[in-house]
Amino acid sequence: MIIEYEWVNREPFLEYSSYNVENWLFQLGAKGWLTESGKIASSGDPEAIAYKSLTMKVEKSVRKHVTGYSSGDINLISEAYRTLEKWDNSLMREVSGELYSSRSVPNWNNSSLQVSGELDL
Amino acid sequence: MDLLKIQQQLDEVKTDLTSNAEFATLSGANMLPKNWTVNPYIDQIKTGITPSSFYGEGNNVRTLNFEFKSLVKKHNIDAEKCQSQSNSTIIVKSPVLESDSKPFSDFSEQELLERGNQVKSDSNIEEYVLKVAEHDFLNSIRKYILEKE
Numbered sequence: 001m002i003i004e005y006e007w008v009n010r011e012p013f014l015e016y017s018s019y020n021v022e023n024w025l026f027q028l029g030a031k032g033w034l035t036e037s038g039k040i041a042s043s044g045d046p047e048a049i050a051y052k053s054l055t056m057k058v059e060k061s062v063r064k065h066v067t068g069y070s071s072g073d074i075n076l077i078s079e080a081y082r083t084l085e086k087w088d089n090s091l092m093r094e095v096s097g098e099l100y101s102s103r104s105v106p107n108w109n110n111s112s113l114q115v116s117g118e119l120d121l
Numbered sequence: 122m123d124l125l126k127i128q129q130q131l132d133e134v135k136t137d138l139t140s141n142a143e144f145a146t147l148s149g150a151n152m153l154p155k156n157w158t159v160n161p162y163i164d165q166i167k168t169g170i171t172p173s174s175f176y177g178e179g180n181n182v183r184t185l186n187f188e189f190k191s192l193v194k195k196h197n198i199d200a201e202k203c204q205s206q207s208n209s210t211i212i213v214k215s216p217v218l219e220s221d222s223k224p225f226s227d228f229s230e231q232e233l234l235e236r237g238n239q240v241k242s243d244s245n246i247e248e249y250v251l252k253v254a255e256h257d258f259l260n261s262i263r264k265y266i267l268e269k270e
Contacts, residue, residue, distance in 0.1 A: 024152075059158075059198060062151035077152050080143035084266060 002033045003095055005088060008051065010078050012066050020063040026078045027053035028087050032095035048098035052087045122211055122249055131256045137263050144266060156205065159258045160196045161251050164206070167191075168237045172225040173214060181222040185233075187213045187240045191247075193254035207254035215240050 009027040014020065031046035033039040038047060082088065109116040138144050147153045169188035176183045188210060195205035215236065241247065 056152060056154065059151065073150065076146050077150055080146040083143045084147070 001096055001099060002036060002039055003092055004031050005029070005091065006031075007078065009053070010074055012069070014066060015063065019065050019067075021058055021066050021069065022063065023058065024056045024074075024077070025053065026056065026081055027051055028082055028091065030088075030091035030095050032099050034099050048095045050091050050094035050098070052085070052091060054081060054085070056081070122213075122244070124245055124249055124252070127249065127252045127256060131252055131259070134256060134259045134263055138259060138266070141266055144262075155198065156195075157262050158196050158198060159255055159262075160198070161193050161207070161254045161258065162197055163247060163251065164192045164194045166241070166246065166250070168241070170233050170237060176219060176222055180224045181219075182217050182225050182228075183219075183222065185215045185217060185236065187215055187237055189213070189241060189246050189250075191250040193250055195254075195258050205258065207250075207257045209250045209253055211244075211246060211249070213240050213244050213246075 006029055007027070008029045009025055011025045012021040013023040013025065015022045029049065029051045032048040032050075033042070034047060105115060106120050107116045107118075108114075139148070144153075147157075167190045169186075169190070171186045171188070172182040172184070173186040174184040175181055189212075191209045191211075193207045193209075194203040195207075196203050
């Protein structure tokens with residue numbers, strides 16, 4: 001199994017009447033493929049995908065101007081959530097569950113209750 | 122009830138948490154998740170009082186048992202009351218001087234209230250239950266962080 005993680009969103013939301021950040025939205029995605037050849041064949045389109053997201057509300061007393069957060073800060077904070085909330089393991093379980101789930105039989109005929117034609121797995 | 126011991130246990134948990142890089146990052150940025158914000162306060166302490174021993178064969182009280190049942194909440198940062206809580210029950214035996222001794226029914230409510238407050242203060246009940254609660258709250262966060270999946 002091949003799995004790739006990427007941040008989909010790390011975005012601040014401001015208070016209604018100021019430039020202070022009220023919420024941060026963090027969203028991490030995971031794309032999965034069963035095999036490397038499958039990944040190449042699909043031109044990178046994932047065979048399974050899962051997301052984790054979190055909206056972190058900043059307490060009013062410690063809110064600050066959006067320019068008060070450096071990109072380095074935001075990266076550190078989001079990576080800290082990712083680690084502490086154990087998102088990678090959780091996403092891996094979800095993606096592998098999807099990739100290795102039971103699958104339907106191509107050409108299954110529900111009237112004859114047999115495969116119509118050749119069995120192509 | 123050992124204040125020194127609970128303080129040591131509390132310090133140990135705090136050291137473990139602050140030496141965790143991710144926890145330190147979020148704490149330093151004031152971005153800890155709400156349920157990880159630990160700033161305990163006493164919601165209520167109920168005091169139960171019963172006589173536990175008597176002088177001689179009579180019914181003059183020798184010792185009073187004060188039972189303090191506390192309810193401590195994790196923080197007070199929401200408009201809504203915090204649902205995370207820590208409960209403790211502490212029993213303190215308080216001797217009654219023979220010269221002050223009398224049947225339990227002769228103690229006035231006011232007298233028992235004053236004795237209860239004195240025992241609570243002398244035994245540092247509030248400080249102790251706050252430390253126990255802080256330890257319990259922080260320890261559950263530590264367990265979560267260290268837990269292997």
